[in-house]
Amino acid sequence: MIENKRTNDPEGVRRRIIDAAYETFVRRGYLATGMLELRERASVSGGAMAHHFPAKRDLGLAxxxxxxxxxxxxxxxxxxxxxxxxxxxxxxxxxxxxxxxxxxxxxxxxxxxxxxxxxxxxxxxxxxxxxxxxxxxxxxxxxxxxxxxxxxxxxxxxxxxxxxxxxxxxxxxxxxxxxxxxxxxxxxxxxxxxxxxxxxxxxxxx
CATH class of the missing domain: 1.10.357.10 (Tetracycline Repressor, domain 2)
Structure with missing residues (x-):
């Protein structure tokens, strides 16, 4: 059920990743935050993360x-x-x-x-x-x-x-x-x- 929701709502997945990154970057810092941590915080798969943000700097810019x-x-x-x-x-x-x-x-x-x-x-x-x-x-x-x-x-x-x-x-x-x-x-x-x-x-x- 969760995977179907993610697949059918790519914009929602993107927003979830950005929200998790924003909160973590503000609290802990950009350089101290890893992509694996952000994946876990946003509850997304590695494939979804790579699809929306192939590199950490792409996420930082977003x-x-x-x-x-x-x-x-x-x-x-x-x-x-x-x-x-x-x-x-x-x-x-x-x-x-x-x-x-x-x-x-x-x-x-x-x-x-x-x-x-x-x-x-x-x-x-x-x-x-x-x-x-x-x-x-x-x-x-x-x-x-x-x-x-x-x-x-x-x-x-x-x-x-x-x-x-x-x-x-x-x-x-x-x-x-x-x-x-x-x-x-x-x-x-x-x-x-x-x-x-x-x-x-x-x-x-x-």
Whole structure:
């Protein structure tokens, strides 16, 4: 029965493999994870694994495209599009992440940052895939800051530079939180970014 289901649902098998890989890569790391372990976690045969992902790097690229990119889109890009201004979106994002990590009782780190730190020197194509995700994230932030300037919500603001600062601050705070297994660095980062934005957006909020 199980084999028939797998055979008749190749897309479901592929998703199961990618989901298992994403979870394991984030928690244990790409380089430390073997294909046999992923086969077992996804409950697929060797033939199914080889059919969908002949090499580990193929699976790594799929995880970047299908899961890491989607995580950044859902966590950061969509809220930036839906909130009134960048500070409101960023504060909400930090609040949601802090609440989720506190509820989980563990910090695995930022999936994008985890993979970037680990594999950027090992594979050029994977590095390019990760860079594309960073670029989309940076573009969303920069565009939102630029819109705030154009609509006179903010002053003395460099959209590109501030977008870089937000990504760097969040990534660093998440790395510290992962090391400590404590959301404190994210709480601190949220507060300091809010204080910075208050100086840039003061005129618009009066």
């Amino acid at each position: 995880v970047i495209r299908d899961r890491v990119s989607e995580a950044v889109r859902q966590t950061w890009i969509e809220p930036l599009h839906s909130c009134a201004d960048a500070p409101a979106a960023i504060d909400m994002i930090f609040s949601n992440i802090i609440d989720e990590l506190t509820c989980n009782g563990a910090v695995s780190g930022c999936p994008l940052n985890n993979m970037a730190m680990e594999i950027s020197h090992h594979d050029a194509e994977m590095r390019e895939g990760l860079d594309a995700v960073f670029e989309a994230w940076h573009e969303a932030l920069s565009t939102k800051f630029g819109t705030d300037v154009n609509q006179n919500r903010a002053r003395n603001l460099n959209p590109n530079g501030l977008a870089t600062l937000v990504i760097a601050a969040y990534s660093g705070a998440m790395a510290m939180a992962k090391t400590r297994q404590d959301v404190g660095p994210l709480v601190d980062c949220r507060g300091e970014l809010a204080a910075l934005f208050a100086t840039k957006y003061r005129r618009a909020h009066r």
